[in-house]
Amino acid sequence: MSEYNVINSRATRLDAPAKATGKAVYIDDMTLPGMLYGALLQSPLAHARILRIDTSKACKLPGVKSVVTAKDAGLIKYGVSPARYDETLFCHDKVRYVGDEIAAVAAVDLATALEAVSLIQVDCEELPAVLDIDAAMADGAPVLHNDYPGNVCAEVHAEFGDVEAALKTCDLVRTTTFKNKRQDAAFIEPQGCLANYDLSGNLTLYSSTQVPHYVQRTLSMVLQLPIGRVRVVKPYVGGGFGIKAAANHMELAACLLSMKTGKPVKMNFTREQVFTYGRARHQFIHTMTTGVKKDGTIVALKHQCHLDGGAYSSFGIATVYYSGSLLGGPYKLPNMKYDGYRIYTNKPACGAQRGHGGVAARACWEQQLDMIAEELKMDPAEFRLKNIMVAGDVTCNDLNMSSLGMKECIEAIRDGSDWKSKKGKLPKGKGIGMACGFFVSGAGYPIYRSDTYHGTVMVKLTEDGGKALVYTASAEIGQGSDTTFAMIVAEAMGIRLEDVRLESGDTDFGVDLGAYSSRQTLMTGHAAKEAAEDVKKQVLDVLSKELNVPVSDMDIRNSFVVFKKDNVDFSGLRTRYIKEHRGWTDNPQSGPLTFTEAARIAYLAKGSIVGTGKYKPPQLGGKYKGAAVGTSPAYGCSAQVAEVTVDMETGQITVDNITDAHDCGRAINVTSVEAQMVGSVSMGLGEALFEEVKFDNKGHVINADLSEYKIPTMLDMPSVKPIIVESDEPNGPFGAKEVGEGAIMPTIPAILNAVYDAIGVRIHELPLTPERVWQAICDCQKEK
Amino acid sequence: MKKLIRLTVNDREYDVAVLPNQTLVDVIRYELGLTGAKKGCEMGDCGSCTVLMDGKPVNSCLVLAMQAAGRKIQTIEGIETENGLHPVQEAFVQKGAIQCGFCSSGMILTAKSLLDKNPNPTEQDIRKSLSGNLCRCTGYQHIIEAVKSVTP
Ligand code: FES
Ligand code: FES
Numbered sequence: 001m002s003e004y005n006v007i008n009s010r011a012t013r014l015d016a017p018a019k020a021t022g023k024a025v026y027i028d029d030m031t032l033p034g035m036l037y038g039a040l041l042q043s044p045l046a047h048a049r050i051l052r053i054d055t056s057k058a059c060k061l062p063g064v065k066s067v068v069t070a071k072d073a074g075l076i077k078y079g080v081s082p083a084r085y086d087e088t089l090f091c092h093d094k095v096r097y098v099g100d101e102i103a104a105v106a107a108v109d110l111a112t113a114l115e116a117v118s119l120i121q122v123d124c125e126e127l128p129a130v131l132d133i134d135a136a137m138a139d140g141a142p143v144l145h146n147d148y149p150g151n152v153c154a155e156v157h158a159e160f161g162d163v164e165a166a167l168k169t170c171d172l173v174r175t176t177t178f179k180n181k182r183q184d185a186a187f188i189e190p191q192g193c194l195a196n197y198d199l200s201g202n203l204t205l206y207s208s209t210q211v212p213h214y215v216q217r218t219l220s221m222v223l224q225l226p227i228g229r230v231r232v233v234k235p236y237v238g239g240g241f242g243i244k245a246a247a248n249h250m251e252l253a254a255c256l257l258s259m260k261t262g263k264p265v266k267m268n269f270t271r272e273q274v275f276t277y278g279r280a281r282h283q284f285i286h287t288m289t290t291g292v293k294k295d296g297t298i299v300a301l302k303h304q305c306h307l308d309g310g311a312y313s314s315f316g317i318a319t320v321y322y323s324g325s326l327l328g329g330p331y332k333l334p335n336m337k338y339d340g341y342r343i344y345t346n347k348p349a350c351g352a353q354r355g356h357g358g359v360a361a362r363a364c365w366e367q368q369l370d371m372i373a374e375e376l377k378m379d380p381a382e383f384r385l386k387n388i389m390v391a392g393d394v395t396c397n398d399l400n401m402s403s404l405g406m407k408e409c410i411e412a413i414r415d416g417s418d419w420k421s422k423k424g425k426l427p428k429g430k431g432i433g434m435a436c437g438f439f440v441s442g443a444g445y446p447i448y449r450s451d452t453y454h455g456t457v458m459v460k461l462t463e464d465g466g467k468a469l470v471y472t473a474s475a476e477i478g479q480g481s482d483t484t485f486a487m488i489v490a491e492a493m494g495i496r497l498e499d500v501r502l503e504s505g506d507t508d509f510g511v512d513l514g515a516y517s518s519r520q521t522l523m524t525g526h527a528a529k530e531a532a533e534d535v536k537k538q539v540l541d542v543l544s545k546e547l548n549v550p551v552s553d554m555d556i557r558n559s560f561v562v563f564k565k566d567n568v569d570f571s572g573l574r575t576r577y578i579k580e581h582r583g584w585t586d587n588p589q590s591g592p593l594t595f596t597e598a599a600r601i602a603y604l605a606k607g608s609i610v611g612t613g614k615y616k617p618p619q620l621g622g623k624y625k626g627a628a629v630g631t632s633p634a635y636g637c638s639a640q641v642a643e644v645t646v647d648m649e650t651g652q653i654t655v656d657n658i659t660d661a662h663d664c665g666r667a668i669n670v671t672s673v674e675a676q677m678v679g680s681v682s683m684g685l686g687e688a689l690f691e692e693v694k695f696d697n698k699g700h701v702i703n704a705d706l707s708e709y710k711i712p713t714m715l716d717m718p719s720v721k722p723i724i725v726e727s728d729e730p731n732g733p734f735g736a737k738e739v740g741e742g743a744i745m746p747t748i749p750a751i752l753n754a755v756y757d758a759i760g761v762r763i764h765e766l767p768l769t770p771e772r773v774w775q776a777i778c779d780c781q782k783e784k
Numbered sequence: 785m786k787k788l789i790r791l792t793v794n795d796r797e798y799d800v801a802v803l804p805n806q807t808l809v810d811v812i813r814y815e816l817g818l819t820g821a822k823k824g825c826e827m828g829d830c831g832s833c834t835v836l837m838d839g840k841p842v843n844s845c846l847v848l849a850m851q852a853a854g855r856k857i858q859t860i861e862g863i864e865t866e867n868g869l870h871p872v873q874e875a876f877v878q879k880g881a882i883q884c885g886f887c888s889s890g891m892i893l894t895a896k897s898l899l900d901k902n903p904n905p906t907e908q909d910i911r912k913s914l915s916g917n918l919c920r921c922t923g924y925q926h927i928i929e930a931v932k933s934v935t936p
Pocket of ligand 2: 188238239478881882883884885886887888918919920921922
């Protein structure tokens with residue numbers, strides 16, 4: 001039995017009934033009176049110099065209300081990391097990838113807007129394009145951005161300990177190179193937005209975004225509007241996974257068109273545009289050299305990584321740091337050296353996707369660790385347990401594992417999968433493999449330098465009592481955060497979940513950095529708890545005065561006031577309450593004093609009762625360059641076992657089942673924790689087995705749809721056994737921390753290790769298509 | 785040229801003027817205001833636009849509105865009963881089968897049509913029937929559990 005009344009249980013999500021009945025409103029379900037429709041002109045060439053843009057024909061088309069280009073938008077640079085703002089709303093001198101934005105049109109309907117786009121004439125001079133890392137880094141390669149010669153967007157060099165010296169002390173040193181492919185997040189709802197610039201000069205943008213706050217700031221900066229006149233509101237969002245975690249061109253263009261026309265403007269990406277906008281997982285090429293002692297002690301890791309970044313920086317500066325820093329744990333590793341390079345290419349920009357920067361690195365290393373364990377004749381579970389960090393350990397790059405159930409996770413999957421009776425004992429074509437991983441519970445610092453709180457929450461009691469209204473600017477994008485915060489507020493106030501109503505996703509409600517880096521449960525959760533405690537205290541303070549009972553002798557539980565000591569006569573308060581509400585059906589007649597009555601009495605004494613909460617992490621991390629990336633108040637961790645069957649004739653892999661343990665601190669909503677765990681596995685499984693955004697030699701995405709870009713269907717997903725390993729995270733609200741991204745870390749390497757167990761060949765490139773697996777089997781047979 | 789057609793949606797008749805190339809999903813969403821059917825791809829790949837046509841699930845982005853004239857269309861808005869949520873909707877709510885919810889209308893309608901035909905499907909039946917409905921959030925497990933939990 002849980003010691004909690006609301007959290008740490010299986011709650012039905014607040015938004016589920018609306019979503020089950022089609023009543024939940026997403027961006028494309030919205031309309032505003034007089035609304036226009038926008039469309040974008042995007043480059044058909046991967047690299048070209050713009051000579052002239054002629055919009056005259058488009059402007060003359062009946063029904064067209066505005067056509068805008070860089071001339072109207074200006075050339076203010078923006079992006080994600082202020083250190084690398086390299087985009088403008090529209091291209092003016094060059095286009096740098098197929099899909100780069102050149103102009104936008106608003107018209108009375110979409111067909112007219114699209115026709116107008118086709119009437120815009122752009123004269124340009126095609127330039128040679130670089131479509132992969134080697135081409136981009138070659139001597140004399142065409143340069144995308146003049147400020148970045150050699151097309152190096154960012155490089156990172158970091159060393160902790162002395163890797164070369166440490167490797168010399170090792171008994172076994174192994175080097176491997178590993179490659180993943182560019183992935184697309186493939187959320188089912190394409191991005192869309194609706195901009196409304198009103199007659200008083202206020203701009204409201206409704207958008208399918210994960211980060212209303214950052215979008216608000218970008219709009220204000222690029223469109224040169226005072227921030228107080230910009231509001232961003234997020235309706236229900238159909239998934240984001242990182243890609244919707246920054247302002248996009250369409251949002252900016254819709255706002256500009258609304259400002260020009262004085263009308264609301266709606267714009268949507270088609271599925272193809274989702275792919276050409278990109279901003280999802282990079283392609284990484286990792287080379288890792290790991291050294292260990294005979295007894296299995298990991299001593300050093302030398303790591304080099306190249307990222308194919310696409311045409312702009314997007315989140316990539318953080319990505320290139322993360323892909324190094326996230327190997328600091330969960331194993332004790334005293335010496336680590338990292339050299340990372342993010343390279344510009346003439347393709348859509350890559351950005352952040354679930355498990356930001358760490359997924360391919362983790363896949364490479366966890367497979368290599370298995371190879372090393374095999375050479376040492378150690379069981380992979382024992383090898384990992386030997387090196388595992390525990391709560392209180394700090395990584396060589398200064399990440400503090402304030403709680404860490406990694407050991408418990410490994411033990412849970414080992415026992416839960418019957419590992420001991422299967423490992424090394426399965427017939428040819430069947431295999432079992434395991435892997436681990438961890439992730440931040442929220443980035444330790446905002447994307448822009450600031451002392452801002454990362455989240456603020458307001459709880460207001462309805463004046464007639466009875467309900468707590470929660471206002472948070474955080475972003476419910478499908479992960480279940482609204483329900484999580486309602487549960488936290490209910491728990492902290494001592495009221496029932498049904499007595500809480502919650503509104504979120506609106507920059508008018510406060511500051512919240514949004515849904516990325518798995519931050520909301522811990523950070524927004526803290527603010528929600530503090531706001532709830534504030535309200536509770538205000539109510540109890542009034543009661544204390546009215547009844548002459550010390551606050552310490554009272555509590556609120558289950559929406560009733562509890563007097564801890566003697567019976568207290570509150571009949572006077574009850575009579576007052578009932579007098580105020582003559583004729584109401586729910587007036588309390590007998591029984592204990594209700595929270596509703598107490599809230600009304602508090603209002604009569606003080607006016608509206610509003611509590612506020614806020615959170616920002618303490619100073620975190622080391623002092624070296626880039627030390628901020630990877631810091632977090634807490635880390636979630638995961639271990640998984642995959643079991644696979646490989647058809648030795650065709651190379652076809654079937655994942656038979658996954659056993660998945662995750663330490664999420666204290667689970668707030670158990671159902672949602674499991675949902676994140678299984679969802680993470682499915683995204684990892686897709687990347688492991690089939691997902692790859694492919695290009696032709698002109699830089700066009702050739703599989704920009706959901707039939708040729710394959711994500712797992714119900715027939716591909718195995719049954720997953722989720723095991724929640726709880727810990728009590730000292731920095732989390734009620735001990736809670738992340739689950740949404742740590743849970744994807746072990747999936748790919750667990751499958752890789754299982755495939756090796758099944759076929760006896762290591763594969764160092766994703767995805768594990770039948771061709772690739774079959775080829776690997778053949779190559780290996782030839783060698784023998 | 786627009787043409788007037790009669791659509792029967794959720795047992796109600798609508799006379800709507802439609803263009804020959806207008807899809808059913810656009811008409812029900814933007815003309816009839818029934819926005820429960822979603823548009824994830826408009827190419828027949830994702831199933832988020834699923835509606836029932838004469839009881840069978842179809843991708844309404846691949847059906848021309850004119851083809852739907854005279855057929856019986858059911859959307860997510862039309863399956864609630866006087867007693868509240870349809871049992872499949874209730875199961876999705878209770879089992880945590882809904883995350884972002886963008887696939888949910890399509891999933892629920894496809895599941896309903898399966899259960900109407902086959903009240904006791906095996907897990908494999910469920911997986912096969914729903915394999916045309918993509919979900920990127922859930923990993924499908926809670927959806928399968930929800931469908932299994934609906935008893936005839
Ligand atoms: S929108 Fe119809 S199948 Fe995707
Ligand atoms: S719940 Fe998000 S796509 Fe299914």
